[in-house]
Amino acid sequence: MRNGGCRFGTHRVINPANALPQNAKKVDNSLPIFDNEILIDVDTLNVDSASFRQMKEACGGDISKVGEMIKGIVAERGKQQNPVTGSGGMLLGTVKEIGPKYSNKKNLKVGDKIASLVSLSLTPLKIEKIIEIFPERDQVKIKGHAILFDSGILAKIPSDMPETLALAVLDVAGAPAQAKNLVKPGMNVVIIGAGGKSGSICCAVARDILGNSGKLIAIQPSEKGIQKIKTLGYCDEILQVNAQSPVACFEAVKKVTDNEMADLVINCAPVSDTEMSSIICAKDSGTVYFFTMATSFTKAALGAEGIGSDALLIIGNGYAPNHDEIALDVIRKHPELRKLFEEQYV
Numbered sequence: 529m530r531n532g533g534c535r536f537g538t539h540r541v542i543n544p545a546n547a548l549p550q551n552a553k554k555v556d557n558s559l560p561i562f563d564n565e566i567l568i569d570v571d572t573l574n575v576d577s578a579s580f581r582q583m584k585e586a587c588g589g590d591i592s593k594v595g596e597m598i599k600g601i602v603a604e605r606g607k608q609q610n611p612v613t614g615s616g617g618m619l620l621g622t623v624k625e626i627g628p629k630y631s632n633k634k635n636l637k638v639g640d641k642i643a644s645l646v647s648l649s650l651t652p653l654k655i656e657k658i659i660e661i662f663p664e665r666d667q668v669k670i671k672g673h674a675i676l677f678d679s680g681i682l683a684k685i686p687s688d689m690p691e692t693l694a695l696a697v698l699d700v701a702g703a704p705a706q707a708k709n710l711v712k713p714g715m716n717v718v719i720i721g722a723g724g725k726s727g728s729i730c731c732a733v734a735r736d737i738l739g740n741s742g743k744l745i746a747i748q749p750s751e752k753g754i755q756k757i758k759t760l761g762y763c764d765e766i767l768q769v770n771a772q773s774p775v776a777c778f779e780a781v782k783k784v785t786d787n788e789m790a791d792l793v794i795n796c797a798p799v800s801d802t803e804m805s806s807i808i809c810a811k812d813s814g815t816v817y818f819f820t821m822a823t824s825f826t827k828a829a830l831g832a833e834g835i836g837s838d839a840l841l842i843i844g845n846g847y848a849p850n851h852d853e854i855a856l857d858v859i860r861k862h863p864e865l866r867k868l869f870e871e872q873y874v
Contacts, residue, residue: 529627533562537677540652542606549677550650555606557652557675564678566636567625572692573598573648573668574699575617577724577798578822579610580666586612595658598668602655609649615821616648617666619674620685620695631678641685643698644676645852651676665696665873683852693866694856696873700726701855702846703796703819707733708854710792710817710842715742718781718790718809719763720771721797722746723753725869726819728760729855730794732862735762742791745784747771747805760864771797774804781809795820795844803828810839819844 533539539562541547542554549555561567575583575598587593602608608616623640626632636642644651655672662668676682683701685694703726711717711734719734721727723746734744746763748754749770757766765784769776781789793816795806800822807828810816816839818828828841848854859866 529560530562533564533677535564535678537650537679540675548650549607549652550647553605555652557606557654559673561625561627561675563627564629564631565627566623566630566676568619568621568642568644568674568676569624570619570621570653570670570672570674572620572695573608573617573670574619574695575608575648575666575668576610576613576615576821577666578820579613579615579617580663581798582610582612584663591661591663594663595661595668599655599658602653607648607651607653613821614649616651618644618646618648618695618699619651619653620691621674624673629678634682634684636684641691642682643685643695644674645681645683645698645701645847646676647846651680665692667692667695667873681847686856689856689859690870690874692873693859693869696725696869697729697855697859698852700729701851702844702848703794704729704733704858705848705851705854706817706819706845707794708737709848710794710815711737712791713738713741715791716745716785716788717742718745718747718793720747720793720795720802720806721820722763723748723750723756724796724798727794727796728756728865728868729858730796730819731757731760731762732858732865736861743785745781745790747777747780756868759868771795771802771805772799774808777805778808790814792817795823798822800824801827804831804835807832807837807839807841808835810837812838815840815842817842817844
């Protein structure tokens with residue numbers, strides 16, 4: 529075991545100098561671990577949806593080529609960070625070794641099953657073999673290891689749900705936690721990409737807070753997603769509009785809000801160029817929360833300026849205090865949502 533590791537993982541950065549692991553182009557994924565790290569036997573990678581979508585499109589839909597692309601990225605960078613989207617995902621695995629100087633706030637033991645709550649874009653990872661790819665849930669079963677730093681956050685896998693379900697929920701844990709902070713009774717709330725994983729769980733949170741007040745509006749382009757939203761029954765209005773068409777979104781939201789527009793827009797769409805639809809649907813005094821990792825800060829900031837919008841723009845920080853328990857509790861509280869998640873992720 530090696531000594532002298534930085535709690536933020538800078539000792540693993542190969543280049544560029546002085547970078548943190550997330551910003552690094554290459555990190556050291558070698559063993560043995562440092563005394564303030566933990567070693568994880570990795571079972572499953574839950575790839576960020578925007579990243580998986582981009583890789584699948586780049587490979588012409590050939591899933592085997594997606595596996596080779598992931599192996600290539602990890603071999604080159606020492607971590608799973610899509611060079612196009614910049615995003616990663618998170619992992620499911622078993623604790624294999626705990627450094628004596630690791631702070632161990634979760635009271636981990638060797639053999640515990642955990643999910644990382646920090647991005648694969650900063651996590652040293654070594655893939656020995658791709659075992660199976662599950663494109664319908666953006667998950668990849670592998671044989672390999674990962675290293676988590678002392679500053680990293682993680683969650684123990686709960687005993688009351690299957691591992692792959694817990695992994696899928698924890699992957700988007702930041703979304704329901706931030707929604708819980710942002711949604712207030714009486715608001716008009718628009719959720720873009722409401723039929724997806726993060727969107728549907730945000731709908732559940734918003735409905736709980738709004739109760740019979742305000743209006744919960746879903747924007748979803750696909751028929752499959754529309755049917756999912758209808759099955760859940762959380763939304764007052766369901767708009768089948770392409771979020772890459774801002775004027776169409778504006779007109780649709782304007783109509784169902786009687787020209788009021790949205791107090792809060794939560795963007796969970798896994799595609800690019802949806803920034804302006806989010807901003808144009810919000811009141812000038814409203815808030816836009818970009819949970820999607822397909823968001824361009826430049827497009828959002830300059831676009832808001834371009835249409836004279838004073839809406840508050842929030843970058844989708846995937847962390848909030850107790851976000852893992854908040855997300856898991858939403859699934860426990862809503863059996864209809866859990867059923868849909870189980871159908872896709874178990």
